Amino acid sequence: MTDGDDDVPLILTWDDATSGLLQDDENGVGNYDIVNNVAIPTAGAADPRGQNSLCQSWEMNYQEAAIYLQEGENNDKFFTHPRNAQALRAYLFAHNHLFYVMELLTAVLLMLLSLSEAPAVPFLRLDVYVHATLELLALVLVAFELCMKLRWLGFHTFIRHKRTMVKTCVLFIQFIEAIVVLVRQTSHLRVTRALRPIFLVDCRYCGAVRRNLRQIFQSLPPFIDILLLLLFFMVIFAILGFCLFSANTADTYFKTLEDSIVSLFVLLTTANFPDVMMPAYSKNRWSCIFFIVYLSIELYFIMNLLLAVVFDTFNGVEKMKFKSLLLHKRSAIEHAFQLLVSRQRPDGVSLKQFDGLMRFYRPQMSARDRFLTFKALNQSGATMLSLQDFYKFYEVTGLKWKAKRSGEYWFDDLPRTAFLIFKGINLLVNSKAFQYAMYLVVATNGIWILVETNKLHEGVSWTRVVPLSYIIFLTIYGVEVLLKISGLGPMTYFSSGWNLFDFSVTVFAFLGLIVLAFEMEPFYFIVVLRPLQLLRLFKIKQRYRNVLDTMFELFPRMASLGLTLIIFYYSFAIVGMEFFADVVYPNCCNTSNVADSYRQINVTFGNGTKLEEGYYYLNNFNNILSSFVTLFELTVVNNWYITMEGVTSQTSHWSRLYFMTFYIVTMVVMTIIVAFILDAFVFRMNYSRKNREPLGDPEGEKGIVFETEVSQTEALHTLDLYKHTFGISSLSSLQDMCVALERSEQSSLVFLGRRSRTKSDLSMKMYEEEIQEWYEEFSRTNLQPDETFHRDLGSPEASATDSIN
């Protein structure tokens, strides 16, 4: 277990001798001057030490380097870096997936509690003492997590970290309130429940949501400016409208100045158009000019301006964010590099040190992959990694390594007859004729479904009928899937998203058949997914492939935006429930002018009685699920004023504030979503235009591929080295490689490392030239990347919100 050589680390970390020194260091950068590449040995490093202690200090260095690299990856600021061995223990405790999952589950549990708290969803109602106890339990868990954080960060850093401080305060309030509820055995007006999402946002796994929120806050200042312009015109037009139309007694929209403002606010969302115009229009036809001018200015000009301003800010922020992340990673790599070099050779990292690092950074990685990663980094072929090589660290760590197959097909090793059969199938499924035949089948299926559906009479439960055509088409799809899997090999087949889609749709269709056969009522919805097969038609045209591919690339980001929206929904839902639960019911709002929509009456026709319903009493805040649906309706904006006026007529006219605020908040989020989609697509198109690369090449070959050749002598040498270091155990992957090398009877084997391409890779290529400038500026000014970020954005809000990361 001892090292073969006696290299001494250039820097010793978390050493008892130095820890006293480090504690005093308060400037947040780290404990040594690293960015300048000047190696200043810390006090105590010069002490001669025994082999064992040396080995231990290397292990410590590996661990700290791994932590730096992780911080670089997660965009954690370095001032939260653990400073001593005690902090390290807390850090390690708080930084593993078990802890993260616990954090997430606690936060989700807290949020889900609102399903069971009064006003609860009927079938999930829990007694007060049950849900209050659950809440206390969850809060205790959160408190425990915070304590761990306190231990790791130290008190000084802890109170400097704004997000954590906010969390602590919210936790405190929630604690008191939960105890009050337990004591009183009844819920009071708990609007603070709206703050619960903070616990979720703070989770490690919700980094994307945090980034979205920050982006929203950064876009706010210009947004608010334009919003003021919008509201200003609204008020001016409200005064004009009041002057012009209040004389008309039939016009209820402009009776008072307040009515006038509310009407024009709703008109801004177009929800009451043309009704709001009609009384005035019926009296004087020229009054339509007022409304046309108002809508042209507000809706068609300023609203678009809003989008333009947000889009522009968004654009700039995206680039600056990328720059900041890039420089932060670079800085992390530099920190790590300094910890891995030895005093004897201060400008290179040897395989042994790299391997030590990777054992901490990626504990799941096999010895073979660690070695291959080293080889991929080390493109100059020297025995040591230079800092320049090491800069590519993040590009290669995610690679999945596989030996390059000598043959083309998965069935190459099969006997001759089988090979020929599979080869034939392979040629068939790859042929254009086969593809177009399948398109034809799908198109026929589509027309068939349309015609068949059209022939059905209303009221017939379509789901219970199994037409023969359905079985025929399904058989064809099944055969196609089998042919493709056997012809391409399961690996190749499932590596394409489109094939996965085909497969799952076909499997669902089969499940549907089984459902029909066994008449399992609750799963009938599967049957209804039949027409989804038609989606395959969109593979034909290049543009659709691009759009759908980009859609898949955008999906993670879209999901996080959706989650962000849900967090806003949650807070508004809680507030809505606290104030408006059970205020609307059938026939409730007879005093308002939207009474019709809430009416529920029995109308007697010639042939019997019929229930005539306005249904809008269903859009209520009676429990959290109803609230979510109501808020979605408010987001869609159409007819939202009916819900608003209904609630207002049952409460006070201050309720309108809630609805208007919600409209403006969703407007912000929606504008950001639009800007995001715009930005992503335009970026993608510019990228492919710049690199003369067809958007989304037809099959595979996307993603990043590294190639590394390993010779037999090298492999044996490495195996030897590893044996020396760890003994025989846990080296099976390396041994396998050596065996494969011997078997292949070649002097070397080529390994391929693959990973899918991320937005960051695209950005790297897009900003190629600028990146060099950034690097130069970075090494020249020696600023912390986060500071550069703020300077570039140049807005005080940006720095305020950014520090909450």
Add this chain to the structure above:
Amino acid sequence: MTDGDDDVPLILTWDDATSGLLQDDENGVGNYDIVNNVAIPTAGAADPRGQNSLCQSWEMNYQEAAIYLQEGENNDKFFTHPRNAQALRAYLFAHNHLFYVMELLTAVLLMLLSLSEAPAVPFLRLDVYVHATLELLALVLVAFELCMKLRWLGFHTFIRHKRTMVKTCVLFIQFIEAIVVLVRQTSHLRVTRALRPIFLVDCRYCGAVRRNLRQIFQSLPPFIDILLLLLFFMVIFAILGFCLFSANTADTYFKTLEDSIVSLFVLLTTANFPDVMMPAYSKNRWSCIFFIVYLSIELYFIMNLLLAVVFDTFNGVEKMKFKSLLLHKRSAIEHAFQLLVSRQRPDGVSLKQFDGLMRFYRPQMSARDRFLTFKALNQSGATMLSLQDFYKFYEVTGLKWKAKRSGEYWFDDLPRTAFLIFKGINLLVNSKAFQYAMYLVVATNGIWILVETNKLHEGVSWTRVVPLSYIIFLTIYGVEVLLKISGLGPMTYFSSGWNLFDFSVTVFAFLGLIVLAFEMEPFYFIVVLRPLQLLRLFKIKQRYRNVLDTMFELFPRMASLGLTLIIFYYSFAIVGMEFFADVVYPNCCNTSNVADSYRQINVTFGNGTKLEEGYYYLNNFNNILSSFVTLFELTVVNNWYITMEGVTSQTSHWSRLYFMTFYIVTMVVMTIIVAFILDAFVFRMNYSRKNREPLGDPEGEKGIVFETEVSQTEALHTLDLYKHTFGISSLSSLQDMCVALERSEQSSLVFLGRRSRTKSDLSMKMYEEEIQEWYEEFSRTNLQPDETFHRDLGSPEASATDSIN
């Protein structure tokens, strides 16, 4: 009248000797190889000729050069260039403002006729024979214009010019129909009236509308692709919806597959949400998932995708258009240059030739300005203009020249006392304190108006009350305007858009007072404009100034987009009137499920009878003005299905096609408008970011300024030269300059040429680097710029639509 020297033009144009030759030339480029800068004397040019003939041929050359430059400016293709003296006469006849105005008026008259044709606007109704005769008259005028064009273009070119051919066909049809109407003395189903806007679009003054239309057509292919995706998902969801909800008898939205498709189409526009969901939702709460998923995919994803794709295309098209225009202008300049150089000195244009050109190109320009323009171009100081100098031709022709004032203020020449007073006023109005005091006054005024309006009771005719505060505030504004005008001088004052705005609002307010004093009923609306004063508050913040400045810059383009929209409206209005005139009336649509909106009943309350109205019968196609209002309502999209269902219930369900087509067309135009606003703003912001220039500097100094110094000897020399050429008449401007020079007792005078900055100037700066590449490519490949344009766009549609220019 004879030249002092005997320079011979390098090329002789429209000469009788050469005209025979030119007629055979069919390749459309022109009649000589010019782009290569190789001067190939045409046959006949070598003939020795007398002075007089020489002078005449110079005049001809000037004229053709001016025509080339005009073609470059207007983006007319060179294949429509007049080829011989006869074509020239027709060309000159058809290319002056009188002719253009006639063209425009004829087109407008034709379009306005629809006000008086049945179904006519009541107070504008004309007898059939009157409006048919008017129409015939207008059509004869159009025919006459076309004849002139035929003479100028020649038959071959005429039938190659697609737009003209389309116009001819439409003219022919309209002619026959107008005669039929006259003979039958009644109107038949004249849907072809919808084609009338073609005459307007073809007008010289409507070039911007043509460009918009072309841009719309160019954005269509990607738009249609995404639209298909949208419709595809709609059909899939319609099938699903039909399967899921048709069993519910209370649900009228999904009864048949057609109902289902229509409901989801309307849902796409959100106009029937949440009503369409309610029956299903009231039966099963989980059915809301169907609608949420549908809206998320269609409305929030694909619709934004549509915008992204259009925006991207738009972006590319804008740049390519700029490139094409730039190269076309360059090519025009090269053509003109070749016509202006003499055989003796083939690489320079002398002042005499330049002056000759300008007399044709800008007949209104004074001799002094022509001379100053020459000086501005001639920056090297040589006696001749090189081709490089001449390339800047379009940048300097629009300049307005003025002698640079020696002093700073307009009151410099006044006596001492007056000077001091005005100087004091000047200092006052330029002080920050004065500005902020005025902002304070405006803000107070705003609050005052709000409070006062709020205190008024409904029904009080606010317009007839003149509060004292109004008079006080108005006095303050009046004094401010007077102070500013006297302090800054009228010229400086009115050169700022903001001051103009202040001035006009104040003047309007005074007019309002007068209106009140004399109780002139019809002008009461002026009084109502009071709150517009508040708009001045937005000068405080830089961002608002930027936004409003950009708004003013965008205004011409926005207006042309508006006009484009109106043209679409016109066509749809005609079709709507032909099919749906008088189909809806109060209480008409009792069979449909929107009957409520068309109902008009007397409801008896405790205290009397009240008319309860649905008002939607007002949204009809009974005449063209009502149709426009109805179409605007359809554009705003909210509740549009009520109009659609009303009309459908009175006609056939094919009527829906009209409304859906209209929705899609306006969606295209609106998306283009959004893309345009986005593009313009982002471009503007990028521009100011790139050039480190604050967006919209506070006062003046915008626009392009050229400076030229004229010495006394130069001036006298020029005067001498001009006298030689034209005699004394029409040289007053030059003489004035000489007098001014003598009076100023300085050896030289500096003149400033100013013009406002156009989008083209901004683009020049934005694409600086690329422009050089374009030029190089242009001179290398020697392609016609229009061809380059098509090649870059690479879409067949683009070239098809572009050639209609």
